[in-house]
Amino acid sequence: MTSSSASVPPSRKRRLFLRWPFLLGVVAMIGYAVVFAMHWDDRGLLWVKERFETTGERSESIWLPDYTVDIDAKVLPGMNDDEASDLAYNPRSKTLFAVMGKNPFLVELTLDGDVLRKMPLHGWSNPEGVAVLEGDHLAIVDERNHELTLVTVGPETRELKREDFRSYDLGESANQNKGFEAVAWDPLRQRLLFGEERPPRLFTWAADGRSPLTSTKQPVPSDELDLRNLSGMSIDPRTGHTLLLSADSNMLLELDETGGQVSFMTLLGGFNGLKDRIPRAEGVAMDEHGTLYMVSEPDLFYRFKKK
Template sequence: MVDRAFAYAISAMQPKSAQRAQPSLPDYRVRVEARSLDGLAGQLSGLASDAGHGRLWAVADAPAELLALNTDGQVLSRHPLDGFDGVSGIASLGDDRLLLVEKGRHTLVVMPAPQAPDEILRRHGRQALRLELPNSDQAVEGIGYDRAGDRLFVVQGHAPSHLYEVRGLRAGLEGRAEVQLIDRAAWIGDKFVARDFAAVKYDARTGHVLLLSNASRLILELDDQGRFVAYQPLAAGFAGLHETIPQAVAMSMDDERNLYVASTANRFYAFEPD
């Protein structure tokens, strides 16, 4: 668990230029804490911001389901995912298209955003791409998409996790070219504060990568060279949290840098820049 002495220690690692950046990850305050998403049979496993519509997309597993949420964590609609196997992450590709990942198959599937409130989303016939990851026996935990650069960041496995960058995603999905897989182990290999990552997101405003560690109960921010920039503890007393987030499993960020986190027991958290 993150305690204050530990937090002060890793704060000293933060470059002065990052400390002047506004807003940075430590400058958050919780707005919604531990809202329960009642009625779900499965466990939330991924979050993605849908900036064009002011909402969030969430995926749950066992049974596989897509949910539309408002930014307070209230469920707007629910959509069964037919034919999917172990959905563990979601990203918005823009233009009302969603990218889902099947954790065991290491397969990316493109789906149109649902238009009807109870629309069933079927996997059959959808555009898909299997990632040839070196650690084939480890599950994919989360994905984060850089739309401008057409890059996908992939977190795989636990203790330690693996981080990959996939370049040329659109061409790969369309079958026009092979994707380029880059191992970003060097970005996380020296981050002693966290080795166990459950989710990854790309922040288009800064070009930084955010990594969620459920074991260390924090979010790390890395720059485009993999250097440590900032962190956000998810423990009680930080960002106004009354209680520690027990086991964070998913996160997302919108265009205003509002931060959203989901935990086990299907609890929802929203943070805003302080």
């Protein structure tokens, strides 16, 4: 009995053989497209570096791989058209403040993501960043106007008018359409940390968290910002480490006090307990217990706790 391979004409064998390089090329192109689309290239080197961190180094950091979501994509009621843009934790009230960029207002949330109050922001064009400073002081960054405004929010505040507070010009951005996006208060170093969305760049502004700003912003040199964009940031009050959030990279990145990469969390479904990908992560905050909070466009709330 002749084998089936022997019955295949030589010309057909040659055609099949010639197709393999083409098929392998197609598979390689699809694989690269998936890697690029899912931003695995941003995470590969970080994952390798994490394997070499010692137990002591992990205990002295936030160590994002150990976090698991316990509130997953909770809808913020009545905000589906407002575009959640940033998030900050208030250690005095034990609440969270979020800004909405499309329809400008400030909202106070419980740590479970329940709405306590909504405060219209009159005079702001596109608020994209918020930070809680000392006392009742907050900083709000307006991306479209390239401004940082220091405001006061007390328990009885129901609305804010930009004209009632002092604003500071942040200057031009490398990409005018992707300007200053995020801001965080660093109490350990007595400074405001804020950044441009794309390309990601960080700046500092010396401050005491209560008084008007008197210095000028200073760039933070860094070659560790392996992110496609910067959408939010926060400072861990325990370690002083910086958390950088990237919606385009689907990643939360931890930097140490020298700006070096320490750990990361991927924001895709199936990782860190997430059922689905966080659609567009725009804000991150951390409290004194190390609990992580995030908001995503259009109106989603997340909370992560360490295992």
